[in-house]
Amino acid sequence: MNTNTISNKIIAISLSAEDGSLEKVNCGDKCWNGYSGGLAVIDELAGRIFTNATAETKTMEAVGNSKRVFEKSYAGADFIVKETWMALEDCLSWRVEVSLKKGCLARSIQVKQLFPYPYPQYKLNVWSANERFPCSLDKLGGLHLYYGDVCYGTLIPAVSLYDKGLKLGITLAKPFDLKIPRLAFCFKDYHSDGLEIETSCLRLAEGCPAITEVLIRPHEDCWRPGLAWLYARYPEYFNPPNPAVHNIEGGFMITNPFTEKRFVESAGKYKVKWAEIHNHFPYYGNYAPEEKEWESVIAHDYPEVPPHGKTSRKLINDHIDDLHKNGIKGLLYFQCAGDAYIPYAENNFTDAIARDCAGKIIPTWKECCFADASPGTSFGKHLGRQIDKFVNDYPEIDGVFLDQLCYQAVDTAHDDGITAYENKPAAMFGHSYLANLKKLSEILHGQGKIVWANGPFNIEIQKDIDGMMSEGTSGICKSFQYLCLSKPLLVHTYPDSPENVETMFKYCLLAGASYSIGGSSTVPVPPGISPDIQKLFDAYIPLVEKLYGRTWLLEPDPLEIPSGFQSNIFWGNDKKSVIVTLINSNDSMLRKGNVFDRNIKFKVKIKNNLNDYSEAICMTTHTRCALKAVITRDDKSLSITMPEHSIASVIIIR
Secondary structure: OOOOEEEOOOOEEEEOOOOOOEEEEEEOOEEOOOOOEEEEEEEOOOOEEEEHHHEEEEEEEEEOOOEEEEEEEEOOOOEEEEEEEEEOOOOEEEEEEEEEOOOOOOEEEEEEEEEEOOOOHHHOEEEOOOOOOOEEHHHOOOOEEEEOOOOOOEOOOEEEEEEOOOOEEEEEEOOOOOOOOEEEEEOOOOOOOEEEEEEEEEEEEOOEOEEEEEEEEEEOOOOHHHHHHHHHHOHHHHOOOOHHHHHHOOEEEEEOOOOOHHHHHHHHHHOEEEEEEOOOOOEOOEOOOOOOEEOOOHHHHOOOOOOOOOEEHHHHHHHHHHHHHOOOEEEEEEOOOOEEEHHHHHHHOHHHEOEOOOOOEOEOOOOEEEEOOOOOOHHHHHHHHHHHHHHHHOOOOOEEEEOOOOOOOEEOOOOOOOEEEOOEEEEEHHHHHHHHHHHHHHHHHHOOOEEEEEOOOOOHHHHHOOEEEEEOOOOOHHHHHHHOOOOOEEEEOOOOOHHHHHHHHHHHHHHOOEOEEEEOOOOOOOOOOOHHHHHHHHHHHHHHHOOOOOEEOOOOOOEEOOOOEEEEEEEOOOOOOEEEEEEEOOOOOOOOOOOOEEEEEEEEOOOOOHHHOOOEEEEEOOEEEEEEOEEEEOOOOEEEEEEEEOOEEEEEEO
């Protein structure tokens, strides 16, 4: 074997003896790359790019076939690069550490790691945890896919590349436990030689090296095995810390301290399991007031709503009691992500106010801004005290609903020790609320309670979260679903139109999520539900219920379905049965005259003993009785023929 080859049981790479650049990637008997890979460091103070090819001196340390370390210096560079390749049991690690020479000025740098494409690269498919994926490489020209933004980024720091012709896939991922500033996967065009993994806003200072790392895992030619590898490697990020969260999978609603008992009592017919109790506090940043009674934030945020009078701890605890009497769990709203009412922040937490790249306050909700809640700031200490008081003020809550765990920005007013912007210390705002989130979740989980969150923007936060909300029906659920391989996911919208409600339910079936009946954060009794919308609840809830407790089935290419349908596949809550959901892509229960489709066929491919599966039961939106499907099998798959289908179906194979 080449002395510059590193290997484990599943992958081997060959490195150039000259500069340590990646020359060849072999997975078993298959060669992945048609091009070479390499490293570039962009020095933003010097305004220069340094690459492997420009390295002036290089030393290499070898440890058997499992590790290579290259140390490189460059003409005109104030730093040394240590590049380490290591064979781990389940993948390869490509780690880069940049150290500043003694007496040199601190700065911001970027590290770009080029991982090669196979040839011809236009055949590549790409997956990441964003709603636009999976797709082919030619759809991604010029895309910088940033990690940690819910709108345009990826919510898991990973990309899977797979080639059906080559019958091979590779997943590239940041180690979940490595804290870095900004990460992006950069797709140039389908003629380029590889994917750039870019770590930017890295702070390089004396005694403070800049570090980044990529894990490399080969697998079958499908994205699901790559996600399965991440799940197996980091189960604590995907599994709920409190498994009791599955007991509240089901209907959801929003309430407030003024919600009338008659609305709470009416929720039973929609099988509501839990409620988020919102707007109980006086303003953002103060969730456990010292006063005996106070005016709700509703008066500030919604001046058009008639006043309800003041609220108090007693009123809130009485509302929690009303929920409990009707079999509904109450999760009280809390926000540790950094929203603060601007006058409140300016009077009390001036040191904590975050600033954007132009030095301006970063606005959020109505007259609110980002406030850094790191342990050293006044706002961080305030929130820590608030957490203690909050859990003591409301001992009967069943948990907490955390809002807006999606906040992220470069904060030029603070220093997190690893981030720099334009050669000055800075902070990634998303790191600032992790300590208080951890404190709150440890207290609640220690009491057997639940933490549910609206829109966490990254996988690291998931360690402390039991369940997730995807707010709205824009399609963002198709990004959040990948964080909820075994955690419950909720799609929340308001029943203000039949189209909106049906879209919600279709997302529920495709992502294995539960549903919302709306409710209100501001008024005592929300608007009623129209007959057309009532029909949708009646038709879809029995289907969605079949998915409670499911986990994603992540075997390669497990489904073959006819064109014109969308589908997903899960393990049932018994971990043995298989659940397939099937919906018509462009049809609706709202269209008059829709009819049953007959004898729809699809295939399921799983590694279990196929002879163990002898029965398939299907339910649709238009039939209340379960129908038996016909199963046939060969060595590799089950063929299912459904007797009837209309708009949406759930098929349970056992």
